[in-house]
Amino acid sequence: MFDAFVRHSLAVRPTYSWIVFADPDHPWRLDDPRVQVIRRFRSDKRTASRLFADHVLVPGTAKALGCDILVTTGFVPIYHPLPIAMQMFSLQHADAANGVGGLRRLYRKWAAGRGFRLANLVITNSQFAASQIEAAHPELARRLLVSYEGLDHSVFHPRETPGEAESLQGAFGIAPGYFLWVSNFYKYKQADLLLRGYALLPAATRKKAPLVMVGGDWGAGAAAVRTVAADLGIEADIRMLGWVDEKYLPALYRQAAAFCLSSREETFGRSVAEAMACGTPCIANDIPIMREVTGGSALLVDCQDREAVCGAMHGVLEDRQLQLRLRDEGIEGSRRFSFERLAEERLIGMESMLAAYGNGRRTIGKRIKGDGECKSTVAPGQGEEGAR
Secondary structure, eight states: OHHHHHHHHHHHOTTEEEEEEOOTTOOOOOOOTTEEEEOOSOSSSOHHHHHHIIIIIHHHHHHHTTOSEEEEESOOOSSOOSOEEEEOOOOGGGOGGGOOOHHHHHHHHHHHHHHHHHOSEEEESOHHHHHHHHHHOGGGGGGEEEOOOOOOTTTSOSOOOTTHHHHHHHHHOOOSSEEEEESOOOGGGOHHHHHHHHTTSOHHHHHHSOEEEEOOOOTTHHHHHHHHHHHHTOGGGEEEEESOOGGGHHHHHHTEEEEEEOOSOOSSOHHHHHHHHTTOOEEEEOOHHHHHHHTTOSEEEOTTOHHHHHHHHHHHHHOHHHHHHHHHHHHHHHTTOOHHHHHHHHHHHHHHHHHHHHTTOOSOOSOOOOOSOEEEEEEEEOOTTOOO
């Protein structure tokens, strides 16, 4: 997400440059003379040194290098000599039921609360997330910017590429027509609810349409899925692929009968938007953010209701008119999400923030266009995976 934001910001603001703090092992792909990548500070390997870098070394280095703005995710550094644009894309720490973990949840609550008080600009990715943030921090209203996530429509599109079905068969041993899950196995994603609904499908249907699950483990979540599948007697119908190379993702979406997301909480739901853009019918838990992002172009069901989940899956497989409607409406709905729009919106917000900061104000104030030189920096953040 960071490299796409930076790449598109370079196109819409040709006088801007970036300094990016990346882990030494992070595969930063953008090579541009206006982007300087600093790899001195590790992100996840050592918690204490990572936090010291986040809160002291990175902001100090950014200041020394002449940056005008520090862009973070989920926190304001203890030492913050620059105006801060804090992105907030995850609110899972706010509810203990999401299983974030004791110490991690305490840190995130502290970092988020402090960030909401001190950030010059807070950027979130949906109206739903903004409403949650404002309910807890009403003083943020004039410092809060809503900017939807972006999609690369040259990658996520409905046009099948030659040989992609055969490529998936060779790489993963799967044929077209499966149900697809794309997410790490966090507790709040509620993979067990999806399995319980899927298990009600006839055995012959499950054999024809296995449930393909893509994503990394988290807190033994993958093992819990395997246990549930075994208890339900459907382990033969589940294909757990783990992490896959991102080059396979568009084809995985396009060759699926339907994409399924049973999450109890999201701030956006990026995988749903990607699936929609690929023309894949979507089945999702009926929560407010899914109504906002899908705009009626998905089947939304109460995933606590096994029969409702099963009925939606059966309907997508058997009802051709439903398939076509969800495909067409999903493609159309996904056009709202682009990196060009994301870059423009977030840069305008930061330009306005910078103008207000120079005038000694703490609000976004009037949005302005920036036409002078500006150097920004992307700093490490406390996102879901704890990665910069």
